[in-house]
């Protein structure tokens with residue numbers, strides 16, 4: 001049986017130009033939320049997803065990595081790609097090319113703390129220069145006729161409100177959705193996210209606001225919404241190893257253990273096909289590690305890691321099916337209910 005939750009409701013962007021089918025979004029995570037993973041997250045209800053970060057640099061446009069990151073997924077709406085860079089003209093040109101390929105929303109990364117990105121004055125480094133944020137969003141918004149969103153952080157440190165200034169500047173320059181991670185750049189991914197720090201942003205912006213950081217289940221989603229006053233949530237690491245998490249956020253039944261094993265099998269097949277056998281098998285390892293950890297079967301991880309190709313991985317899953325079903329059954333018995341393994 002399914003019942004709606006505050007996250008189940010659709011939300012309009014850009015005066016109704018685009019509608020997100022619900023308010024439970026998947027966060028972009030480079031190396032994780034690729035086409036295969038997003039396909040599954042969408043199937044289980046994610047209401048909005050942007051691609052892994054793609055550099056705006058024209059000389060890297062045709063690399064295998066950039067190309068695979070901007071592949072569009074059949075049936076997903078809006079088709080959204082995240083770009084990172086620092087030069088407004090280059091960012092605008094990259095957005096134009098993306099829209100030419102069918103992209104329906106361009107997201108700009110003002111949150112990534114990675115050295116590789118910040119050394120080039122992109123990502124969260126731009127929180128040092130609010131005027132540049134305004135110039136970039138303005139250039140991108142006027143270059144394309146699709147909505148532009150930004151993803152940023154609450155500040156450079158917990159002691160400043162630069163994130164609020166960035167959100168206001170972005171909105172003034174034409175951003176139609178703001179996603180804010182409740183950590184500062186200095187926090188990187190450590191310490192608890194502080195959704196209440198979005199309250200200040202909420203008071204100053206009228207476009208939809210999504211809160212990100214440490215949302216891992218319906219309870220934390222509801223706490224983050226209340227604390228922040230945001231319109232929706234964006235989930236990152238909480239979705240690793242459980243792309244079906246969106247069902248629970250939307251009040252829908254979670255798949256049972258047999259269905260979850262089928263999903264994992266489908267995920268493996270999609271990775272082998274999307275990346276080719278060798279690269280697909282390599283990428284599958286980190287996803288399987290997350291699946292097994294959530295399953296309560298982390299001790300099986302090393303035997304999976306040793307497998308060299310797609311066939312061996314498929315065979316491994318086939319051979320371990322009964323054992324994994326047994327682990328799920330005993331976890332359900334211990335919990336005294338027929339619920340799936342806890343997240």
Ligand SMILES: Cc1cc2nc3c(=O)[nH]c(=O)nc-3n(C[C@H](O)[C@H](O)[C@H](O)COP(=O)(O)O)c2cc1C
Pocket residue numbers: 027028029030031032051052053082109111112151181189193212213214215234235236237238
């Ligand atoms: C492995 C990894 C890769 C990430 N890649 C991106 C990215 O490409 N673009 C982006 O805006 N944020 C990226 N992030 C940040 C997440 O989108 C998110 O803001 C962060 O993980 C906090 O949310 P969470 O607590 O729900 O995981 C990444 C995070 C992780 C852990």
